[in-house]
Amino acid sequence: MPLDALIFDFDGLLMDTETTLLETWRWEWRQHGLEMPVEGFFADHGGDVNEQRYALLAAAVGESFDRTASHSRRTAYRDVLHERLEPAPGIRDWFDEARAQGLRIAVASSSPEHWVHPNLARAGLLDRVDVSAFGNEVEAHKPDPAVYLLALARLGITPDRAVAFEDTPHGVAAAQAAGLRCVAIPNAYVPLERFGKADLVLASATDAPLRTVIAEIS
Incomplete structure (x- = not known):
């Protein structure tokens, strides 16, 4: 048929928004002087797991972590990457x-x-x-x-x-x-x-x- x-x-x-997604998260961890663990980063389903990713980063940073500022900084960097994607x-x-x-x-x-x-x-x-x-x-x-x-x-x-x-x-x-x-x-x-x-x-x-x-x- x-x-x-x-x-x-x-x-x-x-x-290839998977690579840019990974890069923005690595970049955001490095703003805190940390390296992001890559294992398990990509989920085995199509749902949004960014809240879990922020929770992992917050646990690594500690009480000084500002979720709003982190999200704003990361997504601004993502937008820069996507301008040429x-x-x-x-x-x-x-x-x-x-x-x-x-x-x-x-x-x-x-x-x-x-x-x-x-x-x-x-x-x-x-x-x-x-x-x-x-x-x-x-x-x-x-x-x-x-x-x-x-x-x-x-x-x-x-x-x-x-x-x-x-x-x-x-x-x-x-x-x-x-x-x-x-x-x-x-x-x-x-x-x-x-x-x-x-x-x-x-x-x-x-x-x-x-x-x-x-x-x-x-």
Whole structure:
């Protein structure tokens, strides 16, 4: 059956916001003369764990920790990093190919709209996205399939008419639980062996033209 749409995760897949997230937290710890423990930094789900991260930092700093000032400083630094953040390698070409092939593009992210849309707009991708679904619109985050089911409903298609693209194992699980085939482009912080259930694994979107990727999983 021919495809109608491609559904992309956002963080770490369309743009490498995972690296910038890690960098902002390392930077903030260093403002206190500390080195952040990286193990366990990235959660195995799509929910927001920043409060836990602030709690860990507060425990390391002690009574002098100012949560409001820390958040303001860290997010200001994040915004500076994101001013020059480009789409992941090959993504622009894939979006161009999708348009040429008449495929719609959707984004299904556990992050909220106020995070995803401004980043996509700054990178020049937002006007190419036909449908979006966000974590703040559903009751459960990836690996729960809710955000993918919402994206499919807004596209008005069944899962066999779309393919998902993800960068984490819990994202792959969410897409497949929604009935979608899923291509994984693992981010740098997850071991490759954890992507065994993906329908196809690529190092990046530059590995193959979109038409070749679609043909491999069809």
